[in-house]
Amino acid sequence: MNLTVKDAAKLLSVSEKTIYRWIGKDIMPTFRIGECYRFHRSELLEWATSRRLGLPASAFSEPETDALPLPELIDCLEAGGVFYRIEGRTRDDVLGDMVAHLRLPEEADRTNLLQALIAREKLASTGVGDGIAMPHLHSPGLVPVTRPTVTLCFLDAPVDFKALDGVPVWALFALLAPTLRAQLHLQAHLGFVLRQPVFRQAILEQAGREQIFAALRQVSESVVR
Numbered sequence: 001m002n003l004t005v006k007d008a009a010k011l012l013s014v015s016e017k018t019i020y021r022w023i024g025k026d027i028m029p030t031f032r033i034g035e036c037y038r039f040h041r042s043e044l045l046e047w048a049t050s051r052r053l054g055l056p057a058s059a060f061s062e063p064e065t066d067a068l069p070l071p072e073l074i075d076c077l078e079a080g081g082v083f084y085r086i087e088g089r090t091r092d093d094v095l096g097d098m099v100a101h102l103r104l105p106e107e108a109d110r111t112n113l114l115q116a117l118i119a120r121e122k123l124a125s126t127g128v129g130d131g132i133a134m135p136h137l138h139s140p141g142l143v144p145v146t147r148p149t150v151t152l153c154f155l156d157a158p159v160d161f162k163a164l165d166g167v168p169v170w171a172l173f174a175l176l177a178p179t180l181r182a183q184l185h186l187q188a189h190l191g192f193v194l195r196q197p198v199f200r201q202a203i204l205e206q207a208g209r210e211q212i213f214a215a216l217r218q219v220s221e222s223v224v225r
Helices: 005-012 016-024 041-050 073-080 091-101 110-123 180-193 197-204 209-224
Strands: 031-033 036-040 082-086 127-129 149-159 169-176
Touching (some): 005 036, 041 180, 073 149, 073 209, 091 110, 169 180, 180 209, 197 209
Parallel strands (some): 082 149
Antiparallel strands (some): 031 036
């Protein structure tokens, strides 16, 4: 869905003046049609989430899926799995080997998925810093998945993902979700747990699968309490 400046301001709960200021600073994703600025809704929400702008719940409203419960990160990681020694000397090579390991439906086209992931990286790196990236699709739904998954891949050797901090990436959390709401929820949850010492240490040590799952459960349970 393409949004106008007025639509974008309403979605993000800011003034149109603020939108134009962000456009002027070239810090938000936009494109032009003639003399008018336009925005992709999914791209705008992803950008706002990454900057922790504190979006209202209504921004993520998807009437057809709002009644569905949000996915639990531990369930998604157990479904997606953990893989070690992903090979490749470039970002695209690494993504290719990652896609080969993903647990996808039989009807999924891995070639198209890889191309879509590379296209997303060209828009802006999914590197979140400290050698970690979260590859995902620009628009969820391109791959026929009925349940969201998170796949953790440790690389055989770090590669340049053009991350903002300049640190080569050595770990990938690949996110696949049927809806934007689920994808953004998982991105936000991952961002939180990666700041928790127990889980972060398990990732830094490239611990075994069960150790990683246990660390994630520990963090999740502490939040619930």
